[in-house]
Amino acid sequence: MKIAILGGTGDIGQGLALRLAADTAHEITVGSRDAEKAETKAEEYTTELESRGLDAAVAGAENEDAAAAARIVVLAVPPYHVGDTVEAVADALVAGDVLVSPATGMKRDEEGFHYHRPGAGSVTKIAANAAPEGVDVVGAFHNLAAARLANLDAELGIDTLVIGDDEDAKTTVIDVAEGIEGLRALDVGGIANAPEIEGLTPLLINVASNNEGLHDLGIEFT
Amino acid sequence: MKIAILGGTGDIGQGLALRLAADTAHEITVGSRDAEKAETKAEEYTTELESRGLDAAVAGAENEDAAAAARIVVLAVPPYHVGDTVEAVADALVAGDVLVSPATGMKRDEEGFHYHRPGAGSVTKIAANAAPEGVDVVGAFHNLAAARLANLDAELGIDTLVIGDDEDAKTTVIDVAEGIEGLRALDVGGIANAPEIEGLTPLLINVASNNEGLHDLGIEFT
Numbered sequence: 365m366k367i368a369i370l371g372g373t374g375d376i377g378q379g380l381a382l383r384l385a386a387d388t389a390h391e392i393t394v395g396s397r398d399a400e401k402a403e404t405k406a407e408e409y410t411t412e413l414e415s416r417g418l419d420a421a422v423a424g425a426e427n428e429d430a431a432a433a434a435r436i437v438v439l440a441v442p443p444y445h446v447g448d449t450v451e452a453v454a455d456a457l458v459a460g461d462v463l464v465s466p467a468t469g470m471k472r473d474e475e476g477f478h479y480h481r482p483g484a485g486s487v488t489k490i491a492a493n494a495a496p497e498g499v500d501v502v503g504a505f506h507n508l509a510a511a512r513l514a515n516l517d518a519e520l521g522i523d524t525l526v527i528g529d530d531e532d533a534k535t536t537v538i539d540v541a542e543g544i545e546g547l548r549a550l551d552v553g554g555i556a557n558a559p560e561i562e563g564l565t566p567l568l569i570n571v572a573s574n575n576e577g578l579h580d581l582g583i584e585f586t
Numbered sequence: 587m588k589i590a591i592l593g594g595t596g597d598i599g600q601g602l603a604l605r606l607a608a609d610t611a612h613e614i615t616v617g618s619r620d621a622e623k624a625e626t627k628a629e630e631y632t633t634e635l636e637s638r639g640l641d642a643a644v645a646g647a648e649n650e651d652a653a654a655a656a657r658i659v660v661l662a663v664p665p666y667h668v669g670d671t672v673e674a675v676a677d678a679l680v681a682g683d684v685l686v687s688p689a690t691g692m693k694r695d696e697e698g699f700h701y702h703r704p705g706a707g708s709v710t711k712i713a714a715n716a717a718p719e720g721v722d723v724v725g726a727f728h729n730l731a732a733a734r735l736a737n738l739d740a741e742l743g744i745d746t747l748v749i750g751d752d753e754d755a756k757t758t759v760i761d762v763a764e765g766i767e768g769l770r771a772l773d774v775g776g777i778a779n780a781p782e783i784e785g786l787t788p789l790l791i792n793v794a795s796n797n798e799g800l801h802d803l804g805i806e807f808t
Contacts, residue, residue, distance in 0.1 A: 475775050476774075554697040556697035559700065561789065563701070567782035567786070578772075583807055584806045
C-alpha cells in the first residue's frame with residue numbers, strides 16, 4: 365500500500381518512515397511543504413536503510429503530491445498544523461483514503477507536561493472535522509518515542525492505541541501498525557475516546573523525566 | 587507501619603487490603619462509615635488470607651477510628667466522596683500522616699469511559715485541598731484493576747504512578763507500593779501532574795472493552 369507521511373522530515377515522521385520501510389512492504393513517501401527538504405530527508409532515510417542491508421527505499425515529495433499518490437496519509441505535523449495540513453492536501457485526497465492522526469497537544473509548566481485538549485475535543489477530532497467527505501480519520505501512533513522508533517536497533521515491545529469511527533479504516537491502520545515489528549495495535553473504539561490516548565503522551569514524558577534510567581518510554585497494556 | 591484503607595470494603599479497597607496484608611508487614615485496617623460492615627469485611631479478608639496459609643490479618647473499624655490509628659490513610663472512596671471523607675477524618679489526623687488518593691473521576695457515553703476532570707484540577711488535588719495542615723497528600727494506585735488486585739493468584743507485573751508535592755511523603759508511599767509483589771511504583775512529580783494519571787483509568791477500561799482477551803488490565807512503562 366502507498367503511505368504518505370506528511371511532516372515526515374520531523375522526529376516522529378522519521379521514526380515511522382524508517383520502521384514502516386524497514387519492516388513492511390508498503391511504499392513510503394515522506395512529505396514536506398518543501399519538496400527539496402522532503403527529498404533530502406528521504407535520501408537520508410534510504411541511506412540509513414541501505415546501510416543495514418535492507419532492500420527498502422523512502423521517497424520524498426511536497427505534501428500534496430505525497431498525499432495524492434497515497435491511500436494512507438499520516439499527519440505527522442504539530443497539533444496546531446493538523447487542520448491546515450488536511451485542508452492543504454484535501455484536493456489530493458479521494459474517497460477511501462485514510463488520514464492518520466498521531467499528534468497530541470501539550471503544554472508545559474514547572475511540574476511537567478500536560479495534555480492541552482483542543483476545543484474540538486482532541487487533535488484526532490480536529491483532523492476529522494477538516495477531512496473531506498468520504499475520507500476517514502483514524503488516530504494512531506500517539507504514544508511512541510520518536511528517538512526509539514528512529515533507532516532501528518531499539519526493540520519496541522510496546523502498544524499503540526487506535527481509534528476511529530469507521531471500522532474498515534481502523535482495521536486498515538491496525539494492520540499497517542502491526543506490520544512494525546514489536547508494535548501491537550489495540551483498538552480503543554471511536555474518536556470520542558481520543559483524549560485519554562493523546563493525554564498519555566505528556567504522561568510518558570513526565571514518567572521519563574522523573575525516573576532515572578527510563579527514557580524513550582512506551583507502554584504495554586498487560 | 588499502620589495503614590488505614592478508608593472505603594476498604596469496596597473493590598479497590600479490598601484489593602489493596604489483601605495485597606498489602608499478604609505481601610508486606612504493615613498493619614492494615616479497612617475503614618467504613620459503618621463499623622460493623624468494616625469488621626465483617628475485615629474478617630472475610632482475614633479468612634481469605636488464612637486460607638492461603640498466610641499469617642496475616644486485616645482489622646476493621648469506622649473510618650475515623652481507622653484513620654486515627656494509622657500513619658498512612660488511603661482514600662479508597664468514590665471521587666465525589668474524597669473531600670467529605672478527608673473532612674470526616676480530619677480531627678483524627680496528625681502532622682506527618684499521609685493521605686493517599688487512588689480515585690479518579692469518570693463519565694461514560696456510548697463510545698466508552700472518559701476522564702471527568704474535577705474543577706479543582708484532579709481528584710488528588712481535591713484531597714490536597716481538604717487535607718489538614720501538616721498532612722501531605724500523595725496520589726497512587728489509580729490504574730490498578732480491582733479484581734486482579736483482589737485475586738492473589740493473579741500476577742501483577744505492572745506499574746503504579748505516584749505524585750505528590752512533599753518528597754518524603756511520596757517516598758513513603760512509593761516504598762509501601764513496592765512492597766506489593768509485582769508492582770513497580772514510578773515517581774511522576776507533583777500533584778499538578780495528576781490529571782494525566784487519573785485519565786489513564788478510563789483508557790484502561792476502553793482498551794479492555796474493545797479487545798477480546800484483555801481484561802483487568804494494567805500498564806507497564808517500558
